[in-house]
Amino acid sequence: MVRAYLTRTAAPNAMACPYVLDSPHGVRPDRGMKLHYTDGSPYARKVRIVLLEKGLPFEPANRGSVPMTAPWPGPTRAVPVLEDKGQTIWESDVIVDYILKTYPGAPAATDTPPLAPWLVRPDREWEDRTTLATLSTCAASMINLRFLWVDGLTAENSDYLTQQRARVEQCLDWLETRVTDEGFAPGWLSVMDLAFICPMDFALTRGVMNWRGRKKLDALFDRYRTRPSLIATQLNPSPPISPRYELERRPA
Numbered sequence: 659m660v661r662a663y664l665t666r667t668a669a670p671n672a673m674a675c676p677y678v679l680d681s682p683h684g685v686r687p688d689r690g691m692k693l694h695y696t697d698g699s700p701y702a703r704k705v706r707i708v709l710l711e712k713g714l715p716f717e718p719a720n721r722g723s724v725p726m727t728a729p730w731p732g733p734t735r736a737v738p739v740l741e742d743k744g745q746t747i748w749e750s751d752v753i754v755d756y757i758l759k760t761y762p763g764a765p766a767a768t769d770t771p772p773l774a775p776w777l778v779r780p781d782r783e784w785e786d787r788t789t790l791a792t793l794s795t796c797a798a799s800m801i802n803l804r805f806l807w808v809d810g811l812t813a814e815n816s817d818y819l820t821q822q823r824a825r826v827e828q829c830l831d832w833l834e835t836r837v838t839d840e841g842f843a844p845g846w847l848s849v850m851d852l853a854f855i856c857p858m859d860f861a862l863t864r865g866v867m868n869w870r871g872r873k874k875l876d877a878l879f880d881r882y883r884t885r886p887s888l889i890a891t892q893l894n895p896s897p898p899i900s901p902r903y904e905l906e907r908r909p910a
Contacts, residue, residue: 691716694731694739698722698864700797700856701750702738703891707852708754710887711773712764751777751790754849769885774846786843789836789850796829797857804866810904823867834872841878847885855879855888863893 693709693716695702709716721737731739732748739748740756747753755777766773778786799822806812806819813823833854836842842850858879861867870876882888 690742692719692741693717694719694721694741695737696720696722697894698860698896699737700801700860701736703856703860703893704750704849704852705738705740705753705757706891707856707887708757708773708849710890711767711769711847712757712761713766714757714761714764751794751849751853767887769847769887771840771846774843774848777849779843786850789833789842790853792829792832793850793853793857796826796833797853797860799823799825799829800857800861800866804860804864807866826867826869830869830872830875834875837874837878839874839877841881847882851878851882855882859893864896 691709691714693702693705695706695718697720706718731741731746734748736748738750738753739746740753741747742756742760747756758775758777762775778790802822803813803819803826806816811819813819837854838844842848842854854875855878858869858875861869
């Protein structure tokens with residue numbers, strides 16, 4: 659058994675990268691719908707892609723440079739948060755479900771395959787909800803690996819992050835057995851596809867881990883790289899990480 663001892667080091671200067679969504683689909687912000695997001699959030703990116711695919715105008719509110727002490731639009735202090743028709747909604751799958759059900763007739767992008775009109779397939783609800791839950795767990799572990807890396811913690815020096823990385827790998831192995839040659843829902847660009855692509859792109863762009871090496875998941879990731887809604891929401895590479903802590907492992 660070992661214990662980790664942390665020594666704080668000077669934090670690097672924060673770099674704000676404001677991002678204004680300007681879509682190839684011609685979407686422009688208006689005051690009817692407002693989305694709080696950050697450039698780096700794979701969860702918020704999923705919602706932004708759905709809004710673009712649906713052709714729904716919204717006001718983008720980038721909270722990347724907002725001080726941590728500032729008021730937040732939801733109790734979770736996380737993004738995305740959607741404000742629409744007097745309602746405030748958070749958590750990405752809840753927001754996407756709301757968009758698809760509230761605006762079923764909104765004009766969709768003409769790209770092929772089309773965006774699925776549902777969060778989960780009505781005839782495979784529990785199968786798809788299980789897949790979405792696995793994708794969410796995988797994404798959360800991926801994000802833990804990235805943000806604790808900033809504090810000097812990695813899978814090499816933290817038992818917790820060793821478990822997180824193992825969880826990512828095991829989730830991906832399971833997902834490889836579920837995905838088809840046409841994605842998680844053949845004939846559609848599904849929310850499940852987006853829930854896979856966004857955190858995996860986050861992992862590669864932000865240098866978290868190289869998850870590649872699973873044939874069908876690799877093909878799904880590559881299939882949509884040139885889709886306009888994904889190009890319009892590409893992640894900005896982050897500056898090199900300078901850990902805020904130095905970690906030393908000592909015997910218990």
